[in-house]
Amino acid sequence: MQKCGWTHCSCGGYIYDNQPKIRVGKKWYHEECAKDRELIQDIITKFIEQVNYAQIPVLRKIVNDIIYNEIKPAEYVMFALNYAIAHPEMKLTYPQGLYRICNSHDILTAWTHQVAKNAVGSHRIEINEVDQPTTVINKTAGKRMVSDLFE
Numbered sequence: 001m002q003k004c005g006w007t008h009c010s011c012g013g014y015i016y017d018n019q020p021k022i023r024v025g026k027k028w029y030h031e032e033c034a035k036d037r038e039l040i041q042d043i044i045t046k047f048i049e050q051v052n053y054a055q056i057p058v059l060r061k062i063v064n065d066i067i068y069n070e071i072k073p074a075e076y077v078m079f080a081l082n083y084a085i086a087h088p089e090m091k092l093t094y095p096q097g098l099y100r101i102c103n104s105h106d107i108l109t110a111w112t113h114q115v116a117k118n119a120v121g122s123h124r125i126e127i128n129e130v131d132q133p134t135t136v137i138n139k140t141a142g143k144r145m146v147s148d149l150f151e
């Protein structure tokens with residue numbers, strides 16, 4: 001048993017022998033924690049490059065707050081950031097704007113559609129038929145995901 005290197009470890013802080021782990025630099029992380037850590041790093045890098053904002057500590061604090069206090073998946077924050085960058089009318093110009101972006105109805109809807117699409121993706125390949133039934137599945141799966149994310 002060893003300590004997880006991630007400050008925001010949500011897996012109990014310690015890595016047990018039966019848990020998948022990854023080594024980054026000198027530290028060991030739960031697989032999940034290493035993934036979050038990398039994704040947060042990517043979100044920050046992307047924000048700095050695309051939104052042209054350079055105060056990393058402020059940015060890091062807000063991204064962590066959204067993921068670990070508002071409990072939104074890091075994948076979702078990345079998705080929301082990409083969406084806002086692709087939609088300049090959303091006017092994401094400073095880190096605090098991430099709170100608004102992550103609660104945007106439009107982005108949440110787009111996210112649930114994407115998640116549902118990924119979830120039925122394997123089905124679609126197997127069935128390989130008309131889009132009609134898949135669309136129905138998308139809608140119901142989407143609704144379930146909305147409540148999962150924000151309850």
Ligand SMILES: [Zn+2]
Pocket residue numbers: 004005006009010011012013029030033
């Ligand atoms: Zn961990």
